[in-house]
Amino acid sequence: xxxxxxxxxxxxxxxxxxxxxxxxxxxxxxxxxxxxxxxxxxxxxxxxxxxxxxxxxxxxxxxxxxxxxxxxxxxxxxxxxxxxxxxxxxxxxxxxxxxxxxxxxxxxxxxxxxxxxx
Numbered sequence: 001x002x003x004x005x006x007x008x009x010x011x012x013x014x015x016x017x018x019x020x021x022x023x024x025x026x027x028x029x030x031x032x033x034x035x036x037x038x039x040x041x042x043x044x045x046x047x048x049x050x051x052x053x054x055x056x057x058x059x060x061x062x063x064x065x066x067x068x069x070x071x072x073x074x075x076x077x078x079x080x081x082x083x084x085x086x087x088x089x090x091x092x093x094x095x096x097x098x099x100x101x102x103x104x105x106x107x108x109x110x111x112x113x114x115x116x117x118x
Contacts, residue, residue, distance in 0.1 A: 009086075012079045015059035020044070020052050025061060028075035035064070035071045 015021050024038055039049040053073070056062040060079045064071050 009082065011055075011059040012061065012083050015055050015061055016083065018052065018055075020049075021056055024052065024056060024073075025075060025080075028062065028073060032072050032074045035073060038073060 016025075020042060023041070027033060027038060027041065035050075035053065038053075039046055042049055053062065053064070057064060060076055062073050063076050064073050066072075
């Protein structure tokens, strides 16, 4: 059964697909940081870092506000919560399927052990 996802939901996973963006999210879990402070942690050019930041903002994972010349980033974890819920549903589904397959394989082995089986 195919499930349609919103563009926002898809953008969350697109944003999480990159290690630089995941690192930014991890840094922001400790609290707000300026763009300069965040960018300083990476060995990429500022325009490249800003492109990563725009992807995080488009996904709704990061919010920025400007005060004077300083742009501060904060994490909006609500999108992460939705992604986590989806991942947990998938995990539960596959655990159930694997448990069913395990039970079926055990049943087949038991049937093979029965007398009169070739």
